Amino acid sequence: MTTIKDLAGIVGVSHSTVARALNDHPAITPAVKARVRAAAEAHGYIANAAARALRVQSGALVGFVVPDIEENDMAAMAKAIAECVNATGRQLVVSCSGDAPERELAHVRALVGARAAALVLMPSERPLPETIALLSRLPTVQLVRQVEALAAEAFVFDDEAAIHEATAHLIGLGHRRIGYVGGSETVSTGASRLAGYRRALREAGLAEDPALVSTVPPHGPAAFGAFRRLVEATRPSGIVLGGPRITLGAAEAVGELRLRVPEELSLVGFGDRAWMRWWGPGLTTVALPARELALACGGHLVDLLRAAPRQEQAGAQAATLLRRGSTAPPPGGAMMRKRRRNLSEK
Incomplete structure:
Protein backbone atom coordinates (compact mmCIF):
# COMPACT_ATOMS: atom_id res chain seq x y z
CA MET A 1 0.00 0.00 0.00
CA THR A 2 1.42 3.40 -1.00
CA THR A 3 1.93 5.72 1.99
CA ILE A 4 2.49 9.47 2.45
CA LYS A 5 6.16 8.66 3.05
CA ASP A 6 6.31 6.90 -0.33
CA LEU A 7 4.67 9.87 -2.06
CA ALA A 8 7.12 12.28 -0.41
CA GLY A 9 10.02 10.30 -1.85
CA ILE A 10 8.44 10.11 -5.30
CA VAL A 11 7.65 13.83 -5.53
CA GLY A 12 10.77 14.97 -3.66
CA VAL A 13 9.06 16.99 -0.89
CA SER A 14 8.53 16.54 2.86
CA HIS A 15 5.86 14.36 4.46
CA SER A 16 4.05 17.42 5.79
CA THR A 17 4.00 19.00 2.33
CA VAL A 18 2.38 15.88 0.88
CA ALA A 19 -0.23 15.80 3.64
CA ARG A 20 -1.03 19.47 3.18
CA ALA A 21 -1.20 19.13 -0.59
CA LEU A 22 -3.65 16.25 -0.33
CA ASN A 23 -5.79 18.32 2.06
CA ASP A 24 -5.70 21.34 -0.31
CA HIS A 25 -3.85 23.56 2.20
CA PRO A 26 -3.60 27.16 0.94
CA ALA A 27 0.10 27.36 1.83
CA ILE A 28 0.97 24.79 -0.86
CA THR A 29 1.31 26.04 -4.42
CA PRO A 30 -1.02 24.72 -7.15
CA ALA A 31 1.94 23.21 -8.99
CA VAL A 32 3.05 21.15 -5.99
CA LYS A 33 -0.54 20.07 -5.30
CA ALA A 34 -0.86 18.90 -8.89
CA ARG A 35 2.40 16.88 -8.68
CA VAL A 36 1.39 15.26 -5.40
CA ARG A 37 -2.11 14.36 -6.62
CA ALA A 38 -0.78 12.96 -9.88
CA ALA A 39 1.67 10.77 -7.97
CA ALA A 40 -1.07 9.67 -5.56
CA GLU A 41 -3.33 8.62 -8.43
CA ALA A 42 -0.52 6.91 -10.35
CA HIS A 43 0.61 4.87 -7.33
CA GLY A 44 -2.82 4.04 -5.92
CA TYR A 45 -2.61 6.08 -2.73
CA ILE A 46 -5.94 6.04 -0.85
CA ALA A 47 -6.87 8.51 1.87
CA ASN A 48 -10.42 9.66 2.53
CA ALA A 49 -12.77 10.27 5.39
CA ALA A 50 -14.60 6.99 4.91
CA ALA A 51 -11.39 4.99 5.16
CA ARG A 52 -10.27 6.86 8.28
CA ALA A 53 -13.69 6.35 9.88
CA LEU A 54 -13.61 2.62 9.14
CA ARG A 55 -10.04 2.03 10.23
CA VAL A 56 -10.13 0.15 13.54
CA GLN A 57 -6.95 -1.84 13.16
CA SER A 58 -5.31 -3.44 10.19
CA GLY A 59 -7.13 -6.60 9.12
CA ALA A 60 -10.00 -6.24 11.62
CA LEU A 61 -12.67 -5.74 8.95
CA VAL A 62 -14.17 -7.79 6.12
CA GLY A 63 -16.24 -5.98 3.50
CA PHE A 64 -19.52 -7.16 1.96
CA VAL A 65 -20.48 -5.02 -1.04
CA VAL A 66 -23.92 -5.75 -2.56
CA PRO A 67 -26.40 -3.83 -4.75
CA ASP A 68 -28.85 -3.54 -1.83
CA ILE A 69 -29.85 -5.27 1.37
CA GLU A 70 -33.64 -5.01 0.97
CA GLU A 71 -34.00 -8.52 -0.39
CA ASN A 72 -34.56 -11.14 2.30
CA ASP A 73 -31.93 -13.34 0.69
CA MET A 74 -29.30 -10.62 0.94
CA ALA A 75 -30.05 -10.06 4.61
CA ALA A 76 -29.84 -13.80 5.28
CA MET A 77 -26.55 -13.99 3.40
CA ALA A 78 -25.08 -11.05 5.30
CA LYS A 79 -25.98 -12.70 8.60
CA ALA A 80 -24.44 -16.03 7.58
CA ILE A 81 -21.21 -14.45 6.34
CA ALA A 82 -21.02 -12.31 9.50
CA GLU A 83 -21.19 -15.49 11.59
CA CYS A 84 -18.19 -16.91 9.72
CA VAL A 85 -16.24 -13.64 9.91
CA ASN A 86 -16.99 -13.12 13.61
CA ALA A 87 -15.54 -16.56 14.36
CA THR A 88 -12.15 -15.17 13.27
CA GLY A 89 -12.45 -12.12 15.55
CA ARG A 90 -13.26 -9.77 12.69
CA GLN A 91 -16.26 -7.58 11.85
CA LEU A 92 -18.35 -7.56 8.68
CA VAL A 93 -18.99 -4.15 7.08
CA VAL A 94 -21.94 -4.07 4.64
CA SER A 95 -22.02 -1.50 1.83
CA CYS A 96 -24.76 -1.02 -0.79
CA SER A 97 -23.63 -0.05 -4.29
CA GLY A 98 -27.07 0.36 -5.85
CA ASP A 99 -25.53 -1.44 -8.86
CA ALA A 100 -23.74 1.83 -9.70
CA PRO A 101 -20.09 1.19 -10.73
CA GLU A 102 -18.95 4.56 -9.34
CA ARG A 103 -20.51 3.89 -5.93
CA GLU A 104 -19.11 0.36 -5.98
CA LEU A 105 -15.64 1.83 -6.56
CA ALA A 106 -16.07 4.28 -3.67
CA HIS A 107 -16.96 1.45 -1.27
CA VAL A 108 -14.10 -0.76 -2.43
CA ARG A 109 -11.67 2.14 -2.20
CA ALA A 110 -12.77 2.89 1.36
CA LEU A 111 -12.41 -0.74 2.41
CA VAL A 112 -8.96 -1.05 0.88
CA GLY A 113 -7.98 2.20 2.57
CA ALA A 114 -9.27 0.84 5.88
CA ARG A 115 -6.92 -2.15 5.48
CA ALA A 116 -9.82 -4.61 5.27
CA ALA A 117 -8.66 -8.21 5.50
CA ALA A 118 -10.90 -9.46 2.68
CA LEU A 119 -14.02 -8.65 0.67
CA VAL A 120 -17.16 -10.44 -0.52
CA LEU A 121 -18.62 -8.81 -3.61
CA MET A 122 -21.85 -9.12 -5.55
CA PRO A 123 -20.46 -7.22 -8.53
CA SER A 124 -22.23 -4.64 -10.62
CA GLU A 125 -22.75 -5.28 -14.32
CA ARG A 126 -19.42 -3.73 -15.35
CA PRO A 127 -17.04 -2.88 -12.49
CA LEU A 128 -14.70 -0.01 -13.32
CA PRO A 129 -11.06 -0.86 -14.17
CA GLU A 130 -9.92 0.90 -10.99
CA THR A 131 -12.25 -1.31 -8.94
CA ILE A 132 -10.76 -4.44 -10.49
CA ALA A 133 -7.24 -3.16 -9.84
CA LEU A 134 -8.03 -2.40 -6.18
CA LEU A 135 -9.58 -5.82 -5.64
CA SER A 136 -6.32 -7.44 -6.66
CA ARG A 137 -4.86 -6.11 -3.41
CA LEU A 138 -6.91 -8.25 -1.03
CA PRO A 139 -8.62 -11.65 -0.93
CA THR A 140 -11.96 -11.34 -2.75
CA VAL A 141 -14.83 -13.74 -3.30
CA GLN A 142 -17.75 -13.15 -5.68
CA LEU A 143 -21.24 -14.05 -4.49
CA VAL A 144 -24.45 -14.71 -6.52
CA ARG A 145 -23.06 -12.92 -9.59
CA GLN A 146 -19.69 -13.23 -11.26
CA VAL A 147 -17.69 -11.06 -13.62
CA GLU A 148 -14.96 -12.71 -15.69
CA ALA A 149 -12.68 -9.67 -15.40
CA LEU A 150 -12.37 -10.30 -11.65
CA ALA A 151 -9.78 -12.92 -10.78
CA ALA A 152 -11.84 -14.10 -7.81
CA GLU A 153 -13.66 -17.36 -7.18
CA ALA A 154 -17.46 -17.24 -7.25
CA PHE A 155 -20.18 -18.86 -5.17
CA VAL A 156 -23.41 -18.73 -7.17
CA PHE A 157 -26.79 -20.38 -7.58
CA ASP A 158 -27.34 -22.77 -10.47
CA ALA A 290 -29.35 -18.50 0.25
CA ARG A 291 -28.01 -19.31 3.71
CA GLU A 292 -26.26 -22.46 2.51
CA LEU A 293 -24.56 -20.56 -0.32
CA ALA A 294 -23.46 -17.78 2.04
CA LEU A 295 -22.08 -20.24 4.59
CA ALA A 296 -20.06 -21.96 1.87
CA CYS A 297 -18.77 -18.56 0.74
CA GLY A 298 -17.99 -17.53 4.32
CA GLY A 299 -16.20 -20.79 5.02
CA HIS A 300 -14.06 -20.31 1.92
CA LEU A 301 -13.30 -16.75 3.01
CA VAL A 302 -12.18 -17.94 6.46
CA ASP A 303 -9.85 -20.46 4.82
CA LEU A 304 -8.34 -17.62 2.78
CA LEU A 305 -7.88 -15.45 5.88
CA ARG A 306 -6.23 -18.26 7.81
CA ALA A 307 -4.18 -19.42 4.82
CA ALA A 308 -5.61 -22.86 5.56
CA PRO A 309 -6.36 -25.69 3.11
CA ARG A 310 -9.65 -24.89 1.46
CA GLN A 311 -12.59 -26.86 2.82
CA GLU A 312 -15.28 -25.08 0.78
CA GLN A 313 -15.01 -25.10 -3.00
CA ALA A 314 -16.54 -22.45 -5.23
CA GLY A 315 -19.39 -23.61 -7.41
CA ALA A 316 -23.13 -23.46 -8.06
CA GLN A 317 -25.80 -24.33 -5.49
CA ALA A 318 -28.96 -26.04 -6.75
CA ALA A 319 -32.35 -24.39 -6.23
CA THR A 320 -35.64 -26.20 -5.49
Missing part, protein backbone atom coordinates in the same frame (compact mmCIF):
# COMPACT_ATOMS: atom_id res chain seq x y z
CA ASP A 159 -29.57 -20.19 -12.14
CA GLU A 160 -29.79 -21.96 -15.48
CA ALA A 161 -30.95 -25.24 -13.93
CA ALA A 162 -33.49 -23.40 -11.73
CA ILE A 163 -35.28 -21.68 -14.62
CA HIS A 164 -34.94 -24.77 -16.79
CA GLU A 165 -36.86 -26.76 -14.15
CA ALA A 166 -39.49 -24.02 -13.80
CA THR A 167 -40.07 -23.89 -17.56
CA ALA A 168 -40.07 -27.69 -17.90
CA HIS A 169 -42.71 -27.81 -15.15
CA LEU A 170 -45.09 -25.70 -17.26
CA ILE A 171 -44.28 -27.70 -20.38
CA GLY A 172 -45.08 -30.89 -18.48
CA LEU A 173 -48.50 -29.46 -17.60
CA GLY A 174 -49.22 -28.97 -21.29
CA HIS A 175 -48.31 -25.31 -21.79
CA ARG A 176 -46.84 -24.32 -25.12
CA ARG A 177 -47.04 -20.51 -25.10
CA ILE A 178 -44.77 -19.80 -22.15
CA GLY A 179 -43.55 -16.30 -21.46
CA TYR A 180 -40.44 -15.25 -19.56
CA VAL A 181 -39.75 -12.00 -17.69
CA GLY A 182 -36.25 -11.80 -16.24
CA GLY A 183 -33.25 -9.61 -15.56
CA SER A 184 -30.89 -8.20 -18.15
CA GLU A 185 -28.65 -10.60 -20.08
CA THR A 186 -25.69 -8.32 -19.41
CA VAL A 187 -25.62 -9.58 -15.79
CA SER A 188 -24.43 -13.15 -15.23
CA THR A 189 -27.59 -14.17 -13.34
CA GLY A 190 -29.87 -12.76 -16.05
CA ALA A 191 -27.96 -14.51 -18.83
CA SER A 192 -27.94 -17.87 -17.04
CA ARG A 193 -31.66 -17.77 -16.21
CA LEU A 194 -32.65 -16.89 -19.76
CA ALA A 195 -30.43 -19.72 -21.01
CA GLY A 196 -32.36 -22.13 -18.78
CA TYR A 197 -35.68 -21.01 -20.25
CA ARG A 198 -34.39 -21.41 -23.77
CA ARG A 199 -32.89 -24.83 -23.10
CA ALA A 200 -36.19 -26.15 -21.71
CA LEU A 201 -38.04 -25.00 -24.83
CA ARG A 202 -35.39 -26.46 -27.10
CA GLU A 203 -35.43 -29.83 -25.35
CA ALA A 204 -39.23 -29.95 -25.68
CA GLY A 205 -39.02 -29.19 -29.40
CA LEU A 206 -40.68 -25.79 -28.98
CA ALA A 207 -39.56 -22.79 -31.01
CA GLU A 208 -38.74 -19.68 -29.01
CA ASP A 209 -41.00 -16.70 -29.73
CA PRO A 210 -39.02 -13.48 -29.03
CA ALA A 211 -42.30 -11.68 -28.32
CA LEU A 212 -42.77 -13.94 -25.28
CA VAL A 213 -39.44 -12.87 -23.71
CA SER A 214 -38.83 -9.63 -21.82
CA THR A 215 -35.61 -8.74 -19.99
CA VAL A 216 -35.61 -5.67 -17.77
CA PRO A 217 -33.70 -4.16 -14.83
CA PRO A 218 -34.48 -6.34 -11.80
CA HIS A 219 -36.80 -3.85 -10.10
CA GLY A 220 -40.53 -3.97 -9.35
CA PRO A 221 -41.75 -1.04 -11.50
CA ALA A 222 -39.88 -2.26 -14.59
CA ALA A 223 -41.16 -5.80 -14.06
CA PHE A 224 -44.72 -4.55 -13.58
CA GLY A 225 -44.71 -2.81 -16.96
CA ALA A 226 -42.91 -5.62 -18.78
CA PHE A 227 -45.26 -8.27 -17.41
CA ARG A 228 -48.37 -6.29 -18.31
CA ARG A 229 -47.16 -5.59 -21.84
CA LEU A 230 -46.24 -9.23 -22.41
CA VAL A 231 -49.64 -10.50 -21.20
CA GLU A 232 -51.65 -8.00 -23.22
CA ALA A 233 -49.60 -8.40 -26.41
CA THR A 234 -48.98 -12.15 -26.54
CA ARG A 235 -51.59 -13.87 -24.30
CA PRO A 236 -49.33 -16.63 -22.93
CA SER A 237 -50.85 -19.50 -20.97
CA GLY A 238 -47.95 -19.50 -18.50
CA ILE A 239 -45.11 -17.20 -17.46
CA VAL A 240 -41.79 -17.91 -15.73
CA LEU A 241 -40.30 -15.07 -13.67
CA GLY A 242 -36.55 -14.61 -13.31
CA GLY A 243 -35.99 -12.68 -10.07
CA PRO A 244 -37.51 -11.91 -6.64
CA ARG A 245 -38.33 -8.27 -7.39
CA ILE A 246 -39.54 -9.20 -10.85
CA THR A 247 -41.88 -11.69 -9.17
CA LEU A 248 -43.24 -8.98 -6.87
CA GLY A 249 -43.84 -6.62 -9.81
CA ALA A 250 -45.59 -9.39 -11.74
CA ALA A 251 -47.82 -10.23 -8.76
CA GLU A 252 -48.91 -6.59 -8.58
CA ALA A 253 -49.66 -6.59 -12.31
CA VAL A 254 -51.77 -9.75 -11.94
CA GLY A 255 -53.92 -7.91 -9.40
CA GLU A 256 -54.34 -4.84 -11.60
CA LEU A 257 -55.24 -6.93 -14.65
CA ARG A 258 -57.55 -9.06 -12.50
CA LEU A 259 -56.11 -12.22 -13.97
CA ARG A 260 -57.28 -15.48 -12.48
CA VAL A 261 -54.31 -17.66 -11.52
CA PRO A 262 -54.03 -20.48 -12.52
CA GLU A 263 -57.39 -20.66 -14.35
CA GLU A 264 -56.29 -18.10 -16.98
CA LEU A 265 -52.55 -17.91 -16.43
CA SER A 266 -50.05 -20.19 -14.71
CA LEU A 267 -47.23 -18.41 -12.91
CA VAL A 268 -43.83 -19.55 -11.60
CA GLY A 269 -41.98 -17.10 -9.34
CA PHE A 270 -38.38 -16.80 -8.24
CA GLY A 271 -37.26 -16.83 -4.60
CA ASP A 272 -39.40 -17.87 -1.66
CA ARG A 273 -40.79 -14.95 0.33
CA ALA A 274 -43.41 -15.35 3.04
CA TRP A 275 -46.07 -13.55 0.97
CA MET A 276 -45.71 -16.10 -1.82
CA ARG A 277 -47.13 -18.84 0.38
CA TRP A 278 -50.49 -17.14 0.86
CA TRP A 279 -50.66 -15.07 -2.35
CA GLY A 280 -53.74 -16.24 -4.29
CA PRO A 281 -53.61 -20.02 -4.48
CA GLY A 282 -49.99 -20.01 -3.32
CA LEU A 283 -47.19 -19.21 -5.76
CA THR A 284 -45.22 -22.01 -7.37
CA THR A 285 -41.67 -20.72 -7.14
CA VAL A 286 -37.94 -21.44 -7.28
CA ALA A 287 -36.54 -21.50 -3.72
CA LEU A 288 -32.88 -20.51 -3.37
CA PRO A 289 -30.54 -21.99 -0.74
CA LEU A 321 -38.96 -25.82 -7.31
CA LEU A 322 -41.79 -25.49 -4.78
CA ARG A 323 -45.06 -26.54 -6.42
CA ARG A 324 -48.09 -24.65 -5.16
CA GLY A 325 -51.43 -23.61 -6.58
CA SER A 326 -50.38 -21.02 -9.20
CA THR A 327 -49.64 -23.60 -11.91
CA ALA A 328 -52.11 -25.91 -13.66
CA PRO A 329 -52.80 -27.26 -17.16
CA PRO A 330 -53.51 -24.49 -19.68
CA PRO A 331 -57.05 -23.13 -19.92
CA GLY A 332 -59.46 -24.23 -22.64
CA GLY A 333 -59.90 -22.29 -25.84
CA ALA A 334 -63.31 -20.85 -24.91
CA MET A 335 -62.04 -19.40 -21.65
CA MET A 336 -59.01 -17.85 -23.33
CA ARG A 337 -61.11 -16.30 -26.10
CA LYS A 338 -63.42 -14.75 -23.49
CA ARG A 339 -60.45 -13.43 -21.54
CA ARG A 340 -58.91 -11.92 -24.65
CA ARG A 341 -62.14 -10.08 -25.39
CA ASN A 342 -62.22 -8.74 -21.83
CA LEU A 343 -58.61 -7.54 -21.97
CA SER A 344 -59.15 -5.85 -25.34
CA GLU A 345 -62.13 -3.97 -23.93
CA LYS A 346 -60.14 -2.49 -21.01
